[in-house]
Amino acid sequence: MSLLQLRDVRVRFRTLSSARAVLEGVADPFVDAVNRVSLEIRQGETFGLIGESGSGKTTLARSIIGLLQPQEGSVRYDGDELIGLSPRAWKKVRRNIGVMFQDPVGSLSPRMSVFSLLSEPFRIHNQVNLDLRSEVSRMLEMVGLSDDFAHRYPHQLSGGQARRVGVARALALKPKLIVADEPTAGLDVSVQGEILNLLNKLQKEFGLTILIITHNLNIVRHVTDRMGIMYFGRMVEQGPTKAIFENPAHPYTLALLSANPEPNPDARIDRIELQGEVPSLLNRPTGCEFHPRCPFSQEDCSTLAPSRQKFSADHDYSCHFPRNIPNL
Amino acid sequence: MNSKNILEIEDLNVEFSTPKGPLKALRNFNLTMSRGAIVGVVGESGCGKSTLINAIIGLLAPNASVTRGRMIFEGADLLRQSKQDLQKIRGQRISMVSQDPMTALNPILSIGDQMVDIQYRSDVSKSKKRDRSIEMLRMVGIPDPSMRFNDYPHQFSGGMRQRIAIAMALQVEPTLLIADEPTTALDATLEVQIIQRLKELQQNIGCSILFISHHLGVIAELCNYVVVMYGGEIVETGSVRDVFHRASHPYTQKLLECDPARIKEVTNTLPTIPGEVPDLVRLPTGCIFADRCQHTVQQCRDSEPELRYITPEHSARCPYSSHLVNR
Numbered sequence: 001m002s003l004l005q006l007r008d009v010r011v012r013f014r015t016l017s018s019a020r021a022v023l024e025g026v027a028d029p030f031v032d033a034v035n036r037v038s039l040e041i042r043q044g045e046t047f048g049l050i051g052e053s054g055s056g057k058t059t060l061a062r063s064i065i066g067l068l069q070p071q072e073g074s075v076r077y078d079g080d081e082l083i084g085l086s087p088r089a090w091k092k093v094r095r096n097i098g099v100m101f102q103d104p105v106g107s108l109s110p111r112m113s114v115f116s117l118l119s120e121p122f123r124i125h126n127q128v129n130l131d132l133r134s135e136v137s138r139m140l141e142m143v144g145l146s147d148d149f150a151h152r153y154p155h156q157l158s159g160g161q162a163r164r165v166g167v168a169r170a171l172a173l174k175p176k177l178i179v180a181d182e183p184t185a186g187l188d189v190s191v192q193g194e195i196l197n198l199l200n201k202l203q204k205e206f207g208l209t210i211l212i213i214t215h216n217l218n219i220v221r222h223v224t225d226r227m228g229i230m231y232f233g234r235m236v237e238q239g240p241t242k243a244i245f246e247n248p249a250h251p252y253t254l255a256l257l258s259a260n261p262e263p264n265p266d267a268r269i270d271r272i273e274l275q276g277e278v279p280s281l282l283n284r285p286t287g288c289e290f291h292p293r294c295p296f297s298q299e300d301c302s303t304l305a306p307s308r309q310k311f312s313a314d315h316d317y318s319c320h321f322p323r324n325i326p327n328l
Numbered sequence: 329m330n331s332k333n334i335l336e337i338e339d340l341n342v343e344f345s346t347p348k349g350p351l352k353a354l355r356n357f358n359l360t361m362s363r364g365a366i367v368g369v370v371g372e373s374g375c376g377k378s379t380l381i382n383a384i385i386g387l388l389a390p391n392a393s394v395t396r397g398r399m400i401f402e403g404a405d406l407l408r409q410s411k412q413d414l415q416k417i418r419g420q421r422i423s424m425v426s427q428d429p430m431t432a433l434n435p436i437l438s439i440g441d442q443m444v445d446i447q448y449r450s451d452v453s454k455s456k457k458r459d460r461s462i463e464m465l466r467m468v469g470i471p472d473p474s475m476r477f478n479d480y481p482h483q484f485s486g487g488m489r490q491r492i493a494i495a496m497a498l499q500v501e502p503t504l505l506i507a508d509e510p511t512t513a514l515d516a517t518l519e520v521q522i523i524q525r526l527k528e529l530q531q532n533i534g535c536s537i538l539f540i541s542h543h544l545g546v547i548a549e550l551c552n553y554v555v556v557m558y559g560g561e562i563v564e565t566g567s568v569r570d571v572f573h574r575a576s577h578p579y580t581q582k583l584l585e586c587d588p589a590r591i592k593e594v595t596n597t598l599p600t601i602p603g604e605v606p607d608l609v610r611l612p613t614g615c616i617f618a619d620r621c622q623h624t625v626q627q628c629r630d631s632e633p634e635l636r637y638i639t640p641e642h643s644a645r646c647p648y649s650s651h652l653v654n655r
Contacts (some may be wrong), residue, residue: 050515051515055515074478158373188373188542189542189544189583189586189587189588190582190583190600190601191600192586192598193600194600197596197597197598197600200596217514217516218587218588218589221594222588222594223596224599256459259516259519260516260589261520261548261549261589262548263524263544263572263589264548264589265544265549265569265572265573266569266573277508280472280475282472293544320592321541
């Protein structure tokens with residue numbers, strides 16, 4: 001059963017005011033930050049969304065949690081359409097969606113103690129008849145921090161501790177879905193493991209569904225069930241993590257997987273070299289947006305945008321000349 | 329001073345004065361960088377990596393002081409330079425890419441202005457400086473560099489800002505480039521591209537690179553020599569091969585074990601290093617890693633271990649290191 005379902009979500013940002021667009025003769029003064037992305041996250045699974053910076057991962061996450069309004073498409077949470085909801089209705093939905101923002105320390109207000117940070121969700125959602133003190137100590141225990149952390153301020157926390165507070169905050173209202181934007185960026189490898197193990201433990205305990213946004217392939221390989229790869233605002237491939245790591249179909253996925261630096265100085269890595277530069281959003285390539293950098297591109301690629309193709313029942317890709325496909 | 333060496337750091341000690349007492353952030357630090365070397369420094373946050381960099385470029389916080397040591401850069405002790413002389417070295421012979429691409433650039437100046445500004449020492453015309461900057465932006469992979477030249481930092485993504493910062497640091501053709509976690513914000517394809525670019529540049533103009541990172545994969549790929557730091561001191565140094573294949577300090581071994589990239593079998597319980605980093609105000613007697621080490625014996629808590637040489641190039645601060653290799 002899918003808990004979250006996105007259909008053809010499109011988020012556009014205006015680059016010129018309408019008057020200037022007319023004056024400068026620009027027909028379309030928008031850029032597509034997220035271009036018709038469809039994805040499905042099933043109850044209880046961990047979904048990894050990867051892609052380079054600027055590929056639209058965070059924009060997509062922000063439209064899931066209602067911080068941005070997509071121009072087109074549909075976002076369904078547990079069967080209910082989220083696009084076009086009133087602010088009051090959003091508040092109800094958000095109780096079920098916990099968010100961990102990028103930057104563990106920066107996402108906590110420096111002027112609030114850990115106690116206020118952790119009790120804020122209850123206050124916002126008017127759950128005042130609770131014993132906040134015991135709730136906060138329950139949450140601290142859940143994420144493995146001792147009670148005296150309640151009196152600390154964010155600057156007195158290490159990155160890993162701040163991240164734990166972020167996890168507790170996201171889980172305060174017992175949500176069903178967690179959206180974690182770069183949950184381990186900037187953390188040391190050992191602390192990174194701690195946070196991921198914690199998320200994994202809490203997932204089992206509470207039956208959480210998790211969407212992890214990251215550009216760390218190693219994390220995706222170990223902790224996610226399914227993954228999606230974004231390039232330039234478009235989902236180029238998605239499917240079970242294991243299947244994608246074994247048989248990447250899209251050339252960008254292939255390049256990404258082969259680029260992953262290995263902590264072994266003698267590793268011989270056969271890299272797929274990407275040609276050229278990252279295109280500009282202002283100047284979106286025609287056809288497939290990956291074709292200027294793609295080592296396998298042919299004539300069709302520059303004119304025809306590829307549609308979504310099935311590799312197997314739940315593994316699909318958008319490419320005219322996919323790799324690793326038998327009998328093609 | 330050996331003229332083949334570009335930087336020689338001897339017995340460097342840095343302390344911060346805090347209300348609780350002196351915090352010994354860097355202790356007995358030794359490092360020799362030969363010309364053209366790429367040296368990687370690894371360690372967790374709080375291990376003294378940033379203190380080391382700030383000491384080299386003379387940007388330590390006001391409450392910090394160098395209590396002992398020498399830092400010879402191209403024959404001159406950086407600790408005994410006048411402010412003016414240091415000013416000439418920084419940004420010309422030593423340049424730096426900092427950790428945070430968001431704050432490294434001035435938000436109220438266009439990137440073009442900033443790139444032209446930092447060439448103030450050069451005599452060429454302004455249009456030439458502009459061309460050079462655009463060329464540099466193209467080299468680091470900014471699309472439409474001439475069009476984006478007048479854009480402001482907020483108009484670029486995080487990864488692009490970091491590449492702009494790298495372009496600015498390389499533009500002066502320094503003899504020593506200090507890079508503080510420059511690829512943390514980039515995806516794997518760009519990370520690899522930046523590493524390749526750094527390697528090429530290093531070969532073209534022969535600069536040396538001091539590369540700080542906690543990404544072991546990047547260190548393995550880029551560097552020839554590695555320094556592993558823990559709690560303000562060096563625990564192991566050696567060539568990349570020695571350290572990655574024959575890690576001899578328990579901390580290095582743990583660090584390598586924890587890297588999910590090295591774990592071939594898919595697992596959702598990742599290894600961690602239990603325990604906390606030591607309080608550098610109240611240093612433990614004996615080995616700094618004793619509290620978190622699984623091989624600790626009484627002797628580890630009694631006396632501070634010496635740096636032991638496994639080969640002339642490879643050393644570790646653990647008396648049991650030779651038994652621990654190949655575990």
